[in-house]
Each structure stands twice: as structure tokens, then as C-alpha cells.
Amino acid sequence: MAQLFIVGTPIGNLGDITIRALEVLRSVDIIAAEDTRHSLRLLNHYTISKPMISCHGHNEDRSAQRIIQELEQGRSIAYVSDAGTPGISDPGTVLVRRVRQAGFPVVPIPGASALTSIASVSGFSGRRLIFDGFLSPKAGRRKKQLQELLNTGDNCIIYESPFRIVKLLGDLADLDPERPVVIGRELTKSFEEILGATAREAFEDFASRSTIKGEFALVISGSSPSVEDGNENA
Known part of the structure; x- marks a missing residue:
């Protein structure tokens, strides 16, 4: 069925992929990827070989037209980004x-996400969570x-690069x-680091480092330490 x-896909550790995701990647006719060379590492690790289509931020609209043409031929396609959830x-x-819009089903296959990973270890209470991606x-x-x-x-959860x-x-x-x-x-990689601190302490820590590598995910508490403690004791 064309869909x-x-x-x-994993955000670092190649073991963080679901059985269902592997089944889908093995069963589809074509795999579209943000970076085909990057995704080949994952596919080769699990001995998956499929025709591939490049579909990234600079050619997404054009690639979408090609993918729709393949769907019109009855082919099933999986799309993966470099890491996490597209x-x-x-x-x-x-x-x-x-x-x-072209009338074909789009099916989510859940997997790893830096968003849920960092939220799960924050320890911050609260019913709502704001995700704002990369700030300006x-x-x-x-x-x-x-x-x-x-x-x-x-x-609030935001992402940031090592450069900023x-x-x-x-x-x-x-x-x-x-x-x-x-x-x-x-997160999930060999040199994973998770730090809980105040904003001032975190700034002083990272400002003192001679080199900083890796991508970052941050959770900013919506309340003060005293409010957090009060919620835990309620």
C-alpha cells in the first residue's frame, strides 16, 4: 500500500530504535532521508539496503514532489531525519x-527524541511543557x-549548539x-552529560570550559526552587 x-531514529545510541521502526525500514520500497550518507550508518548497522532519496531543508519541497510520484506508482516510503523524530x-x-494534500496516508512511527529524553530526567513538576526548539x-x-x-x-525545553x-x-x-x-x-552517546544547576551555576560551569562539544537540550524550570519543593511535598 502506498503510504x-x-x-x-536514534539520537545517538544506535540501540535506541524500536522493533516496529526496523520492520518498517525493512519493508518499505524506498527510504527518504535528511542526509543519505548519515542515515546509511544506521541502515548498514542493521543490514538494511533500500533505494534512497535525499530530502533535507534546502530541497524538501522539490523532493516531496518526487516522493509523491513514487507513491503514485504504489510504492511505500519511509522518511528519516539525521536523528530523532522528523x-x-x-x-x-x-x-x-x-x-x-496529495491524498496519501502519513503514518507516525514513534522513536527517540531529545525532547522527551531530557524532560524525563528533569525532575521538574508541572502539567504543561513548552518546546521552543532553537532560539534566535x-x-x-x-x-x-x-x-x-x-x-x-x-x-520550557530548548535546543542549542555547542557554539552558542x-x-x-x-x-x-x-x-x-x-x-x-x-x-x-x-544525550544517549558515549560522553553523555546531564547537569542540574541554577542558570548562574550552569553559565559559570560552561564558560570555564576550554572546549565544548556536542548538541544540547535544556529544560528551564517554570518555577523557583521553593515552589518546586512545595509541589513535591504537597
Whole structure:
């Protein structure tokens, strides 16, 4: 049956893939990928060999048309991003929209996500969670976005690169130095690091490091330490 599968893949550890995801990748006619060379590492690890189509942020609209043509020929297709779940701070949204508009089913195959991984180890209470992906690289705009997130009173998750993490933490420390944060670096990988601290402590820690590597996922608590403690004891 012609349909598009949106497949979650590992964010680091190749063992973090579901049985269902492997079954889908083995059964489809074609695998579309954000970076075919990157995804080959995963596919080769599980001895999966399929024709591949490149579909990334710079060619997604054009690639979507080709994928729709393949679906019209009755072929089933799986789409994977470089890591985690497509469409979550990754390409995939344009493809999904185009395929659905063309009348073909789009099927989610859940998998690993830095978003849920860091949320699960934050220890922050609260009913709501805001995910804002990558904030602006521009200092003024980024600080404004952070202030807006702090004002919500909800726990917030954002992603950041190793090149801007110190600037981000510096902005956060300026706005609310005692705000609790949990920072995940290189989640699920060999050098995984998870740090719980105040914004000020986290900034001082990373600012003192001579080199910083790896991608980051941060949880910013929506409340002060005293409120968090009160919720736990309620």
C-alpha cells in the first residue's frame, strides 16, 4: 500500500530504535532521508539496503514532489531525519503536508527524541511543557525569547549548539540567575552529560570550559526552587 511512514531514529545510541521502526525500514520500497550518507550508518548497522532519496531543508519541497510520484506508482516510503523524530526541529513538515494534500496516508512511527529524553530526567513538576526548539542566534532577539519563556511560568525545553550554549546560558543567568535548569549534552552517546544547576551555576560551569562539544537540550524550570519543593511535598 502506498503510504509515507515518518520514522523516529536514534539520537545517538544506535540501540535506541524500536522493533516496529526496523520492520518498517525493512519493508518499505524506498527510504527518504535528511542526509543519505548519515542515515546509511544506521541502515548498514542493521543490514538494511533500500533505494534512497535525499530530502533535507534546502530541497524538501522539490523532493516531496518526487516522493509523491513514487507513491503514485504504489510504492511505500519511509522518511528519516539525521536523528530523532522528523518534523521536531528537523525537516519533514513540508513533506508531510504535501503528501497529505496529495491524498496519501502519513503514518507516525514513534522513536527517540531529545525532547522527551531530557524532560524525563528533569525532575521538574508541572502539567504543561513548552518546546521552543532553537532560539534566535541574534543576541537581542534570543534574550527577548528567553524572557517570554520565563514569563509563562511553565517548564520550557530548548535546543542549542555547542557554539552558542555559553551565550544562551549567559542571557539566562542575566535574566534569572537562580532559575533551575537541567542541561543534557550528547544525550544517549558515549560522553553523555546531564547537569542540574541554577542558570548562574550552569553559565559559570560552561564558560570555564576550554572546549565544548556536542548538541544540547535544556529544560528551564517554570518555577523557583521553593515552589518546586512545595509541589513535591504537597
